[in-house]
Amino acid sequence: MALILFSKPRWRMARRLLILLLLGIIHWFIFWGTILPVYSIIGLFLIPFYHTTVSTLKKWLVGMTSIYIISLVSKIFLPSLGAISSILDIFSNDAIQIFIMFLAGFLTAKSGWLTQIQELSKPIRWIQMVSFLLFVGFSLWIWNASQSGNSNVDSVTALGSLPTTLFYLTTLFLLLENKYIVKFLTPISWVGQMAFTNYVAQSTIGTTIISIIGLEVVSPKDVLYIAVLIYMIQIIFSTIWFKFFSMGPLEKVWRLMTYGTKHATKR
Numbered sequence: 001m002a003l004i005l006f007s008k009p010r011w012r013m014a015r016r017l018l019i020l021l022l023l024g025i026i027h028w029f030i031f032w033g034t035i036l037p038v039y040s041i042i043g044l045f046l047i048p049f050y051h052t053t054v055s056t057l058k059k060w061l062v063g064m065t066s067i068y069i070i071s072l073v074s075k076i077f078l079p080s081l082g083a084i085s086s087i088l089d090i091f092s093n094d095a096i097q098i099f100i101m102f103l104a105g106f107l108t109a110k111s112g113w114l115t116q117i118q119e120l121s122k123p124i125r126w127i128q129m130v131s132f133l134l135f136v137g138f139s140l141w142i143w144n145a146s147q148s149g150n151s152n153v154d155s156v157t158a159l160g161s162l163p164t165t166l167f168y169l170t171t172l173f174l175l176l177e178n179k180y181i182v183k184f185l186t187p188i189s190w191v192g193q194m195a196f197t198n199y200v201a202q203s204t205i206g207t208t209i210i211s212i213i214g215l216e217v218v219s220p221k222d223v224l225y226i227a228v229l230i231y232m233i234q235i236i237f238s239t240i241w242f243k244f245f246s247m248g249p250l251e252k253v254w255r256l257m258t259y260g261t262k263h264a265t266k267r
Contacts, residue, residue: 010050016258017043023254031203042098046106057107064100065162067091072159076152097158101165117173128170134163190238191231194248198234205230 017040024036049057071092074081081088090096108114117124138160145153175181191198209226210218218226241248247255 010047012258013047013050014044016254017041019254019257023250027200027203030200031207034203036199038095038098042095042102045099046102049103049106054107054111057103057110061100061103061107064096064103068096068100069159069162072155075155076159079152092155092158094158097161114173117177121174121177124170124173127166128174131163131166131170135160135167138163187235187239190242191234194238194241194251196254197248197250198238200250201234201237202230205233 020043021037021040024034024038024040027034027036049060052060068091071088075085075088075092079085113120138156142153142156142160144150145156150156176185206226209229215222238248
């Protein structure tokens with residue numbers, strides 16, 4: 001196990017995630033709802049998959065997703081399972097969902113699918129169509145469950161997040177094959193290129209806005225308005241930042257702490 005963990009690429013990955021954990025803990029003192037520590041810990045479970053084949057990754061992804069879906073469906077339709085309910089809670093919690101998403105991203109990068117969008121356009125369109133229908137169905141189900149006060153609304157929402165994610169991603173993959181759309185969305189891509197900095201900044205900007213407005217209770221409508229305002233601020237800031245720098249400030253700190261130099265060494 002020690003050899004697996006500390007082989008160079010894996011050790012760099014572990015060190016990068018542990019530094020993210022440290023930065024996440026620091027961020028926790030600013031914003032208690034930060035997801036960074038959770039992401040870093042779950043990310044450590046990807047290390048054994050670093051040199052895994054695409055075929056093995058697919059099997060793990062299918063297996064984990066199947067267990068997750070079966071657990072959620074069982075909780076929704078078979079709520080009275082006694083001690084088994086505790087097991088279902090373990091296999092259907094948010095951490096499992098995050099790991100599935102991470103594993104899917106790992107598989108996408110390793111297989112090189114993002115460089116083959118045109119060749120894969122037909123199956124991507126099929127996935128987009130099916131996931132859209134499921135997205136609409138789950139949206140109606142979630143709305144109905146929330147209106148009726150159904151206790152399973154969280155489980156239904158979690159179950160619906162999978163086709164929703166697939167629909168968003170496949171739509172983006174196909175849209176970004178158009179060079180005009182890519183050009184139009186360039187400012188948004190800059191926000192993503194410094195996602196770490198912008199994520200941490202969101203809590204500071206949001207808190208400042210709430211303090212200035214003097215809101216004691218933030219309603220869902222307030223959240224929407226504040227989120228749009230924050231994103232507009234970050235588009236402007238990111239656009240200006242990348243006119244002078246090639247990397248976000250926290251991204252540079254993270255890289256410096258990981259590699260010990262300002263620029264990453266090649267593997």
